[in-house]
Amino acid sequence: MSALLAGLDCTGETWSVALVRGSECLAECGGLNARAHLRWLFPALVDCASRSGVRLADLESVAVTSGPGSFTGLRLGIVTARTMAQVLGCPVRPVDTLEALAWNVPESPRVVAALDARRGEVFAACFQTGTGGCLRLTEDRAFTPEELAGALESWGGGVLVGSGAVRYSPVLEKVPGVRILPPVFAQIRASAVALAGQRQAPLNPLDLVPTYLRSAEVQLHGVRP
Amino acid sequence: MSHDRVEPYSPRLILGLESSCDETSVAVLEEGRICRVNLVSSQVALHEKYGGVVPEVACRAHMEVLNPLLQEALDQAGTRLADLDAVAVTHGPGLVGAVLLGVAAAKTLAGLLEIPLIGVNHLEGHLYSTFLEHSDVELPLVCLLVSGGHTQIVEMTTPGAYRVLGSTRDDAAGEAFDKVAKALGLGYPGGPRVEEAARRGDPSRLHLPRPMLEAGCEFSFSGLKTAVLVHLQSPDRVSVDDLCASFQEAVVDVLVTKTLRAARECRARTVAVAGGVAANSALRHRMEEACRKAGIPLRSPSMGLCTDNAAMIARAGWELARLGLRSPLTLDARPNLPLSSRI
Incomplete structure (x- = not known):
């Protein structure tokens, strides 16, 4: 039987957990309420296990979005995944948040995943998606909406997905060849995190580090490190 | 609700977790009295250059330290996770992004190990810190x-x-x-x-x-x-x-x-x-x-137990267990949690 993986994401306004075996999602659960992430994340996973008749003790690994994203949500997901792995004696598989988001657009030569990073910025990267998964075309970085519009122009447009794309659509949709997907596609699915995780090398839970893309000192100095 | 009423119980080995401000701490307490280990990772040096606790700096440090500290505490206590009988954790008051990390780890531990989770008020922890060293209170x-x-x-x-x-x-x-x-x-x-x-x-x-x-x-x-x-x-x-x-x-x-x-x-x-x-x-x-x-x-309490530590949280958790209190896995972080009576 294929390996059982858990997927976790709470790096944005939404949270999602899933159990995946091979290419199938056994159970998935989520919600839209950033204040309820802590309350529901782990209990929902327990619920997924009981509804799909599997034991969390049988997990082969835990896949989790490792950033970029909301700092607090990012840490919550990572600590939960690390602790699960510590108890179960299994590895973790970090998945880039923007890659997990790009999975929402199944077959496209150019998917631009863009998260609202607050402070007038978006975290974005460009991918090519196909049946085999997701191929990265650019590295994650922070853009102002205007900078991203410029980059989109040089890439020749693409399908835009994510909270950053939705928020800054007035600026971004002016770029020729750009299509912006509606908010429902901006919600990251934990099943995609687990499926993307299958392709990531397993890590010792203590070696998992978050991708913040921003210094902790932004809190003191305002925009940009 | 942060607690359910159950039959009073008395956990033999209780794990304590504390991460409400600028100290990450993990303790293992036996029979409510014997402190097998009480590790504290202080962030004072990190915050010194800012002249005060910067929440984002504190939360990043908690996340880095929490799981390795848990491993080290278990090693030093000569305990395996499977030996634990309950997990007590500070769920407020404190910096919400910091409290949340301890609570996330605690509910994951309690859920997977199938042992009681006990949410503790940080101030309640301080209140019980004196009982760790004095049997004549x-x-x-x-x-x-x-x-x-x-x-x-x-x-x-x-x-x-x-x-x-x-x-x-x-x-x-x-x-x-x-x-x-x-x-x-x-x-x-x-x-x-x-x-x-x-x-x-x-x-x-x-x-x-x-x-x-x-x-x-x-x-x-x-x-x-x-x-x-x-x-x-x-x-x-x-x-x-x-x-x-x-x-x-x-x-x-x-x-x-x-x-x-x-x-x-x-x-x-x-x-x-x-x-x-x-x-x-x-x-x-x-x-x-x-x-x-x-x-x-x-x-x-002696100097080491005056500042934030997990041994006092474990002790408070032990007292709450004996009162028949345990928390559901939906336990939340409460940044402004007031100290209120349990009975």
């Missing part, structure tokens, strides 16, 4: 909880029954120390720096106000802090050492007077001082003297 206990974030006088009549007799209306005592230290350019953390300067100074050199000295158990320290700042502008200012000594004397006067008054009114059989400021030696000496005169035993 007689109730009612009147405890002064005094730290960088809190200043309260609490009466405990039986385990789980607390009454907050008074708290600060503005700054906590430790906060006043930090602000005065900052104004004097002494750096962070302010408490130890002011105390060190005060040791060289003359406390009678400058008379500072004793705010609300006659007003029950309520405190106010912001006026005292302002008096120090105003004095700094005056032409005939005293030396930094004398100023620190006079300021510390005023704070200690207020804390000791009010605690002893509360102890007499409650007919307390024990007095304790807990929290970070309880490490201040002037406060310790004056409280000892006052309790001796009043004939009430003083049973404060």
